[in-house]
Amino acid sequence: MPKISAGILLYRLNNSDPEVLLVHPGGPFWAKKDKGTWSIPKGEIEPNEDLLQAAIRETEEETGIKSQGKFIALSPLKQKSGKIIHAWALQGNFEPSDFKSNAIEIEWPPKSGKKKAFPEVNETSWFSTGEAKLKIVPGQIPFITELENLIYR
Numbered sequence: 001m002p003k004i005s006a007g008i009l010l011y012r013l014n015n016s017d018p019e020v021l022l023v024h025p026g027g028p029f030w031a032k033k034d035k036g037t038w039s040i041p042k043g044e045i046e047p048n049e050d051l052l053q054a055a056i057r058e059t060e061e062e063t064g065i066k067s068q069g070k071f072i073a074l075s076p077l078k079q080k081s082g083k084i085i086h087a088w089a090l091q092g093n094f095e096p097s098d099f100k101s102n103a104i105e106i107e108w109p110p111k112s113g114k115k116k117a118f119p120e121v122n123e124t125s126w127f128s129t130g131e132a133k134l135k136i137v138p139g140q141i142p143f144i145t146e147l148e149n150l151i152y153r
Contacts, residue, residue, distance in 0.1 A: 002078075002082045002083055002084050003044055003081075003082070003083040003084070004044065004045050004051075004083070004084050004085075004086065005042045005043055005044050005045065005058075005083060005084070005085045005086070006042060006043070006045055006051045006052070006054040006055035006058060006085070006086045006087070007039075007040040007041050007042025007043070007055050007058055007059060007085065007086075007087050007088075008040065008041055008042075008055050008056070008058075008059040008065075008067050008071075008087065008088055008089075008090050009021075009040045009074065009087050009088070009089045009090070009143050009144070009147060010040075010041075010059075010065065010067070010089075010090050010091075010092050010094060011089060011090070011091055011092075011147060012091065012092065012093050012126070013091070013151075014128075017128065017129075018128075018129050018147060018148065018151050019126045019127060019128055019129070019132075020040075020126070020127055020129060020132045020144060020147070021041075021063075021094055021096075021124060021125070021126055022038040022039060022040065022124070022125060022127055022132055022135055022136055023038065023039055023040070023041050023062055023063060023101075023121040023123070023124050024037065024038050024121065024122055024123040024124070024125075025037065025039070025120070025121065025122070026101065026104070026118045026119035026120050026121055026122035027104070027106060027108075027118040027119075027122075028108060028118070030122075031122075034135065035134055035135060036134075036135070036136070036137060036138060037135075037137065038125075038127075038132075038135040038136050038137070039136060039137050039140060040085075040087055040136075040140060040143060041058060041059040041062040041063050041065070041121070041124075042055065042058050042059075042062075042085060042087065043057075043058035043061065043062070051086045052071060052088060055067075055086065055087065055088055061101070061102045061120070062101050062102065062120055062121045063094070063099045063100070063101065063121065063124055064098065064099050064100040064101075065092075065094055065099075067090055067092070069090055069091065069092060070090070070091070071088040071089070071090055072088060072089040072090070072150065073086075073088055074086075074087045074088060074089055074143050074146050074147070075142070075146060077139060077140065077142055077143065079137075079139040080139060085139075085140065085143075087143050089143075089146075089147050089150065094124070096123075096124045096125050096126065099121070099123075099124040101119040101120050101121040101122070102119070102120050103117040103118065103119055103120065104117070104118060104119075104120045105117050105118075106118065129144050129147070129148055132144050133145075
């Protein structure tokens with residue numbers, strides 16, 4: 001059975017052009033990577049958890065954002081890994097400097113047997129949809145395209 005994640009594509013309108021909020025993964029592996037590494041805030045669902053509630057929980061854990069408002073379901077996406085991501089678009093605003101992320105613990109350095117804590121997300125930022133398509137993990141680009149189609153139709 002494939003892994004399932006859920007997340008929120010937060011957007012705002014800047015002179016009627018959409019901007020989306022993306023998160024950059026924390027930890028040493030991602031420290032010097034940029035294009036193709038950003039993501040919507042998302043995470044794996046708990047057993048029997050409602051998908052939208054998981055998306056809200058994960059977004060708050062990774063950013064501190066308490067998501068509320070009119071959620072617009074986007075088409076689920078299957079990633080190269082086989083994972084399926086469910087996402088909702090939500091119009092809102094957020095000051096990236098206000099973000100706070102939960103911590104994750106990983107073995108670092110690799111194969112050292114030592115565990116070290118890192119923020120799950122080390123940065124959040126607003127991007128135009130064009131720039132976001134360059135920054136986001138390629139398998140999530142269709143979320144942005146679908147949002148654009150909803151806004152511009």
